[in-house]
């Protein structure tokens with residue numbers, strides 16, 4: 001609970017920063033976008049990963065001011081990059097229920113003069129599970145701004161297929177747990193292959209998460225997955241390095 005108190009001052013004291021993990025286009029080998037991942041540089045505890053503080057931020061409501069800072073910062077940094085890659089921003093389910101969300105995104109986009117098509121919102125299945133009707137309505141309002149919408153951690157929630165019917169996502173992110181085992185387990189491989197086919201049939205792109213080896217990369221490319229993200233392509237980078245020229249790892 002000490003973390004909660006510390007978090008309240010951390011935003012104003014500038015202790016949060018964003019790192020960016022590249023997503024590569026598997027057809028062209030060029031970087032297509034980057035996912036913003038928040039980091040907390042705690043004055044005495046050192047680096048704290050989101051796994052340790054996002055839950056607390058959600059329980060205490062601090063995710064609202066933190067989430068606003070993340071949206072503004074990610075868009076602000078993305079326009080400084082040499083190449084106009086997409087910027088993917090994770091949204092917590094709590095943020096989805098904040099009526100201010102559309103206003104925050106709109107003003108960030110207008111202030112930075114970024115093409116809204118460069119902005120991609122990542123939401124998880126759990127965001128849709130809770131109070132799904134108003135969340136789907138929020139997704140439509142976000143779509144009206146011109147931003148892209150990705151379904152994150154696909155396959156780890158409940159009744160996933162229903163969400164695909166409820167909203168036309170631009171992209172499905174295939175969860176790391178399937179990708180990391182797909183070459184060793186035929187069940188995981190069948191799931192990845194069929195999610196890619198299903199997405200394509202629905203006119204959605206796919207990003208495989210947690211790609212760590214060339215074998216996984218090649219398999220995904222061969223099977224028509226659109227994009228890949230993971231340590232094999234690149235670890236998350238500082239913003240200043242996130243604008244380095246794209247390169248095909250293979």
Ligand code: G
Nearest residue numbers: 036037038049050051054070089090091092
């Ligand atoms: O950055 P890391 O690889 O440790 O991320 C761990 C988890 O924290 C992931 O599930 C990721 O989606 C989440 N996370 C990282 N950055 C953000 C963020 O900016 N906002 C939200 N809501 N979640 C984030």
Ligand code: G
Nearest residue numbers: 037090153209210211212229230231232236
């Ligand atoms: O839930 P989400 O997909 O947003 O989480 C992203 C998290 O996954 C981040 O914490 C990031 O550091 C981590 N990550 C990114 N690429 C890899 C990878 O190739 N392998 C593993 N084990 N973790 C990864």
Ligand code: MN
Nearest residue numbers: 035090122152
């Ligand atoms: Mn994500």
Ligand code: NA
Nearest residue numbers: 152153173209
């Ligand atoms: Na994910």
